[in-house]
Amino acid sequence: MALNSRIQRIRIEPVINYAMSCQFCTDPPCVAVCPQKCMEKDAKTGVIHVNEDKCDGCSFCIRVCPFGAISLHTTRKKAILCDLCESTEEKEPQCVKYCPKEAISIKPVNAMSQEARKEQVLALIKGIEKEAKETQKEASAAKA
Amino acid sequence: MVKGYIGKVAKINLTKDKIEVGNLPEEYLRDYIGGYGFAAKTLWDELKPGIDPLSPDNILIVNIGPFPGTYLPTSSKYGVFAKSPLTGIFGMAISSGSVGQQMRQSGLQQIQFYGKASKPVYLFVDDGDIQIHDAKDMWGKLDSWQTEDKIREEFHDERIGVAAIGKAGERLSRIACITNDRNRQAGRTGMGAVMGSKNLKALAFRGTHEIEVAKPKEWKSIALDLIKRANGPATLKYRDLGTPINTLNFQKLGCLPVDNFREGTSDRAIEISGEVMAEKWVVKKAACSCCPIACDHLCLAKEGPYKGSISSVDFESLFALGCCSGVYDMNAIIKAIEMCDRDGIDTISGGICVSFAMEAFEKGYLTREDCGGVELKFGNGDGMVSFVDQMCSRNTKAGDLLSNGTRFAAQKIGKDAMHFAMQSKGLELPGYHLSALKTAAVGFAVSIRGGCHLRNGAYSPDQKGTFDRFKEDRPDERAKEIKKVEDNYAIIDSYIICKFTRGIYKNDDEMAQVYELVTGFPLNGKQMSKVGERIVNLSKCFNIREGWKRDDDTLPERFFSEPQTRGPAKGITIDRKGFEAMKSAYYAARGWDENGIPTKEKLKELGLDFVIGKLK
Numbered sequence: 129m130a131l132n133s134r135i136q137r138i139r140i141e142p143v144i145n146y147a148m149s150c151q152f153c154t155d156p157p158c159v160a161v162c163p164q165k166c167m168e169k170d171a172k173t174g175v176i177h178v179n180e181d182k183c184d185g186c187s188f189c190i191r192v193c194p195f196g197a198i199s200l201h202t203t204r205k206k207a208i209l210c211d212l213c214e215s216t217e218e219k220e221p222q223c224v225k226y227c228p229k230e231a232i233s234i235k236p237v238n239a240m241s242q243e244a245r246k247e248q249v250l251a252l253i254k255g256i257e258k259e260a261k262e263t264q265k266e267a268s269a270a271k272a
Numbered sequence: 273m274v275k276g277y278i279g280k281v282a283k284i285n286l287t288k289d290k291i292e293v294g295n296l297p298e299e300y301l302r303d304y305i306g307g308y309g310f311a312a313k314t315l316w317d318e319l320k321p322g323i324d325p326l327s328p329d330n331i332l333i334v335n336i337g338p339f340p341g342t343y344l345p346t347s348s349k350y351g352v353f354a355k356s357p358l359t360g361i362f363g364m365a366i367s368s369g370s371v372g373q374q375m376r377q378s379g380l381q382q383i384q385f386y387g388k389a390s391k392p393v394y395l396f397v398d399d400g401d402i403q404i405h406d407a408k409d410m411w412g413k414l415d416s417w418q419t420e421d422k423i424r425e426e427f428h429d430e431r432i433g434v435a436a437i438g439k440a441g442e443r444l445s446r447i448a449c450i451t452n453d454r455n456r457q458a459g460r461t462g463m464g465a466v467m468g469s470k471n472l473k474a475l476a477f478r479g480t481h482e483i484e485v486a487k488p489k490e491w492k493s494i495a496l497d498l499i500k501r502a503n504g505p506a507t508l509k510y511r512d513l514g515t516p517i518n519t520l521n522f523q524k525l526g527c528l529p530v531d532n533f534r535e536g537t538s539d540r541a542i543e544i545s546g547e548v549m550a551e552k553w554v555v556k557k558a559a560c561s562c563c564p565i566a567c568d569h570l571c572l573a574k575e576g577p578y579k580g581s582i583s584s585v586d587f588e589s590l591f592a593l594g595c596c597s598g599v600y601d602m603n604a605i606i607k608a609i610e611m612c613d614r615d616g617i618d619t620i621s622g623g624i625c626v627s628f629a630m631e632a633f634e635k636g637y638l639t640r641e642d643c644g645g646v647e648l649k650f651g652n653g654d655g656m657v658s659f660v661d662q663m664c665s666r667n668t669k670a671g672d673l674l675s676n677g678t679r680f681a682a683q684k685i686g687k688d689a690m691h692f693a694m695q696s697k698g699l700e701l702p703g704y705h706l707s708a709l710k711t712a713a714v715g716f717a718v719s720i721r722g723g724c725h726l727r728n729g730a731y732s733p734d735q736k737g738t739f740d741r742f743k744e745d746r747p748d749e750r751a752k753e754i755k756k757v758e759d760n761y762a763i764i765d766s767y768i769i770c771k772f773t774r775g776i777y778k779n780d781d782e783m784a785q786v787y788e789l790v791t792g793f794p795l796n797g798k799q800m801s802k803v804g805e806r807i808v809n810l811s812k813c814f815n816i817r818e819g820w821k822r823d824d825d826t827l828p829e830r831f832f833s834e835p836q837t838r839g840p841a842k843g844i845t846i847d848r849k850g851f852e853a854m855k856s857a858y859y860a861a862r863g864w865d866e867n868g869i870p871t872k873e874k875l876k877e878l879g880l881d882f883v884i885g886k887l888k
Contacts, residue, residue: 131377131480139430141417141454142582143556143570202480226496228503228564 132201134210135223135232147223147232149210150176150197158189158198158207167207175214180206275486276338276790277301278381282402284395286470287328287387291402296381302793303879305766305803306337308364310382311353312810315362316883318384321817325357325462326444326469328388334475335383337767338791340376340562341483343495345502346770348373348561350435356461357469358446358621358677359698359722361815363461366768367435368560369453371477374433378479389471394423394436399479407473411442415614416451416474423476436474437464438616440664444468445675447621447663447700451613455568455584456560459618461699461721462677486792494786498776503564506775510567511557515587516546518703519595525735526841527708529701530595531650532627533694533830536705537839543600544590553602555582565772571606578607578657585609591703592623597630597656604653608660615664617675624700625663625674626656628681631692632670637685644668691829696723697820707831708841709734709741711750714854717825718754718868720811726771728758742841744850747857755861759804766807806878809862809870813883822868825855 135149152174159167159176166182167189169175185205190198198209212234213221223232235243279301283292296310304313311333323329332354339347350372356363379400389404392411396403410419419436434452441448441464448464449457458464467473485491509517519541522528526536542548549571559566573581583606593608594600612619632638633648640647644662646655648670662671673681678700682693694701699722706713715730716723725731733753734741763783764771777783780797788795795803812820831846856866863874875883 131482143558145556145558203482226499228499229566 132199132203132208134208136196136199147227148195148197151195152176157192157194158209161188161192163188173212173214175211176209177211178207178209180204183207274298274301275484275792276342277306278376278379278481280380281382281384282380282397283384283386284402284404285386286389286393286404286472289389289404291404293402301338301791303803304807305763305787306339307335307349307351307366307766307768308353308762308811309766309803309807310335311351311364312362312807312814314382314384315353315355316810316814316817319355319814322819323355325355325360325363326465328386328470330354330466330469332385332463332466332470332472333382334375334385335768336372336375336381337769338787339767339769340372342485342790343492343499344562344769344786344790345495345499345776346560346563346565346773347767348563349768349770350375350458351765351768352435352450352458352463352467354463354466355818356463356698356721357444357465358462361697361722361818361820362720362811363463363466364721364765365449365458365460365463366765367450367452367456367458368563368770369433369456370431370561371433371435371452371456371475372768373561374431374477374479376483377481378477379481380477383475385470385472388469392442392471392473394419394472394474394476396423396427396476397479398427400481410436410473411471412439415439416616417454417614419474420452420454423474427478429478432476432478434474434476436616437467437472438614438664440616440666440675441465441468442473443664443666443675445617445663445666446677446680447617447625447675449612449616449618451616453560455558455570455613457613457618459620460724462618464616485790487789491786491789494782494789498773498786499564501776502773504776507565507772510565510772513546513550514557514567514569514585516544516549516569516585516590518587519545519590520547521735522591522703522705524840525708525741526836526839527705527731527735528595529591529694529703529705531598532596532624532631532692533701533705533828534834534836535838536708536836536841538595540600541595544594544602544605546587549585549602553585553606558584560770563770565770567772571602573603573606576603577654578603581607581610583607583610583613588703589619589623592620592700593626593656593660594623596623596703597627598650599653599656600651601653604657608657611657611660611664615661617660617664618700620702621677621700622660622663624694625678625681626659628678628693629659629670629674632681632685632689637687637689638670642668642670642673644671694723694828694830696827697721697824699723701828702726704731705836705841706827707835707844707846710744710846710850710854711739711741711754713827713831713846714750714851714858715754715758717827717851718855718858720808720815723827726761726765728754728761729771730754730757732757742844744847744854747850747854748861750854751857751861754858755805756801758808759801762804762807763800766804802878806880809874809878810880810883812864812868813870813875813880813887816869816887820868822855822866825868827851
């Protein structure tokens with residue numbers, strides 16, 4: 129886990145590695161709980177912004193986040209979470225760009241479901257193709 | 273101010289329970305780079321010659337370079353150094369995982385351990401705060417995996433980097449390793465035993481120290497590019513099938529050690545090949561911190577008594593506990609690797625010790641009773657697993673004997689046992705059958721830490737066909753090639769980065785440039801090679817001071833007199849005269865005299881004036 133990273137790596141021995149970050153909840157508990165009212169969800173992008181001038185590091189947001197996606201900056205003592213790299217020069221998610229295994233992606237929910245459907249259909253077709261091939265093979269073997 | 277480096281050294285006297293923290297001088301950082309280089313200098317300066325490596329007089333050094341925590345791919349590495357209890361000369365072992373990065377963030381560049389704690393302890397460096405904790409709940413009870421879990425649980429922090437020894441280290445096995453992040457080991461030359469001799473169970477690190485880079489902008493752009501390259505064709509082998517791809521490649525060349533190096537091929541090699549492993553055994557590939565390669569091929573034992581066992585299988589572990597011991601049962605190999613990692617012995621030395629014991633058993637030098645009732649024949653997978661435990665536990669006569677390595681065991685057994693003790697300067701040989709690789713034969717023999725493929729990679733020109741691998745010709749050219757790569761590898765081990773990324777740099781200048789951008793010290797490729805040469809020479813001088821002689825740069829008698837009986841290298845042995853000529857050529861290429869002693873001129877040229885007059 130890198131220091132002050134906005135996303136977190138979870139490792140559960142022996143074989144699980146997972147990258148966890150803000151899931152952009154529709155009704156985010158962190159926004160609701162913040163006593164300083166310094167967290168705000170961007171209606172357009174879904175990103176939850178922290179007003180660092182107001183944040184006093186009380187960590188209530190960290191306690192209520194069901195994904196454990198928020199952490200406290202080690203020196204600034206402000207809440208930090210994934211902002212899809214809006215705060216960087218690059219303005220687009222760098223983890224997606226640089227993950228060598230292409231293990232991280234960011235997609236709208238409906239795009240995800242569309243992909244899942246496609247995958248399932250392809251798997252189905254593959255099964256049918258395989259069956260067809262095997263039947264053909266058996267048939268030609270029987271002929272021989 | 274120097275950037276990159278954290279620059280702090282902690283001198284910990286375990287006998288007196290005293291900790292001193294100081295700054296490493298700028299020249300020291302610049303002239304010796306990091307890891308291996310630092311250790312060569314410090315061991316030369318601080319260690320009394322001739323001491324017993326397992327006595328409190330030995331100094332254990334834990335080191336990082338300037339890169340952990342930066343973007344540089346594979347930079348989360350650390351090295352452990354001391355006088356080796358296995359070889360009696362310069363001992364070094366390097367590992368990765370999360371420890372290098374956590375040590376950097378904890379605020380230390382180097383730790384030097386002196387003396388011996390009066391009771392078992394472990395070190396925890398918590399963001400610059402150096403603490404020595406009681407390890408009585410761990411010592412004799414927990415293996416290295418459990419120790420890691422326990423320390424992380426104790427401080428409620430999963431990111432703590434932990435390097436620990438198992439029972440083999442506690443019991444001073446001279447082939448003991450240090451394990452971190454489960455699957456990574458500082459394996460070679462018995463550094464785990466040195467930790468054990470100091471009553472030191474584990475090293476743990478965490479912290480928030482930030483990393484300052486000299487030229488951040490240029491650095492970021494080159495580092496991001498290097499990450500991409502580290503995920504490109506240069507490292508494909510390690511990402512795809514992993515190093516076990518070697519099994520079938522080596523089989524084709526006749527350099528796959530089989531049955532304790534009696535043969536270089538096996539008709540069952542396919543069973544322990546990278547190809548079959550990928551299809552049948554690998555369940556996950558995992559990476560160290562800061563590494564895009566993910567070379568750890570985690571394999572799961574699927575059936576039989578070892579079902580459920582998981583370990584990271586690489587070629588070296590695979591050949592040693594596999595074909596070299598005549599074992600082709602992946603379930604048993606996976607289990608044996610797990611036991612080595614947990615209880616803390618080096619899988620290469622451990623595997624060669626098993627195959628040595630098997631041959632000794634076959635010859636009647638070891639009896640069934642000596643081996644805890646096990647019929648220790650070549651190919652007995654269950655016997656191999658049992659014998660690994662016997663070596664870690666030291667609870668049988670043969671297990672106890674081999675726990676100190678093959679050279680020690682062969683000396684005790686006497687007769688012709690040294691003939692088939694497959695070691696050089698006490699360190700068991702890695703997975704290359706050397707009568708089929710003549711450049712490697714001399715490269716491995718002259719290595720400063722004993723039988724080792726990672727000092728100069730001399731197998732590569734043989735396998736690529738640069739030289740005729742069956743002949744002892746062109747000694748001068750071979751010698752130059754060995755020297756060139758050896759100097760470069762000394763830098764890699766000082767930076768410390770992973771040798772798997774050696775191919776991602778365009779040239780030496782680029783490799784030097786990353787150092788310059790991070791630290792601010794100017795360095796080009798030519799200067800870098802000089803620094804590498806300085807480090808190799810200094811560690812060599814350390815060996816000479818410890819009594820090294822030309823005759824010690826040799827290989828087991830088997831390679832000279834006992835040819836393989838099948839395969840492409842059938843009938844070939846190493847010609848002793850040709851071998852000695854290649855050694856002389858190597859010494860000459862290094863600017864050393866005929867006896868392998870660096871000349872005054874060479875030492876002066878390398879800025880090692882302080883060594884002059886101190887070589888016996």
